[in-house]
Amino acid sequence: NAGVTQTPKFRVLKTGQSMTLLCAQDMNHEYMYWYRQDPGMGLRLIHYSVGEGTTAKGEVPDGYNVSRLKKQNFLLGLESAAPSQTSVYFCASSYTYSNQPQHFGDGTRLSIL
């Protein structure tokens, strides 16, 4: 039981390049989330999904797209990377109820030059 797995762990991109971050969970969770963490800002929600085939915007969605084609996977895409997207990205998942804990992956450290 791996929990929440994120790939890659590190990546350096040039401005304008695109990439996809993958999150996979093996806990049969319905809900999945993408957060970004910046110094002094805590964790902020980018996009989330409440089930296979559904996605919705969070607090800071601009510049990102997501897809949830399979229940266990949640993909975060950057179509044209910008230096402001340099951050640590965390994926999380949880059961459907609002009072259940979220489980986090190890994070992806992304630098945009």
Place this chain on the structure above:
Amino acid sequence: GENVEQHPSTLSVQEGDSAVIKCTYSDSASNYFPWYKQELGKRPQLIIDIRSNVGEKKDQRIAVTLNKTAKHFSLHITETQPEDSAVYFCAAISPRQAGTALIFGKGTTLSVSS
């Protein structure tokens, strides 16, 4: 939407002392309040949580208290040890929040010196 404020932003204590971190929330419908510990370069790890039907919860040296009337909750760590040094985040979930996503405080950096 929900807003969570966390204080202090940094906290330094001597080993063996107690540490208290406080958070306030804005949405009276919020019903779940987890605390996460994040060590440098690691993922946030859930250390304790409390639901709105409970006023206090304890797990060994860690306790959380909730005051629904005042809309604040606190993390208490007793007999602190150097390995308690980390960033601690409080969070809240409201059923009114789309996707029941966690709303995080900005974090408290706890330093325990021996």
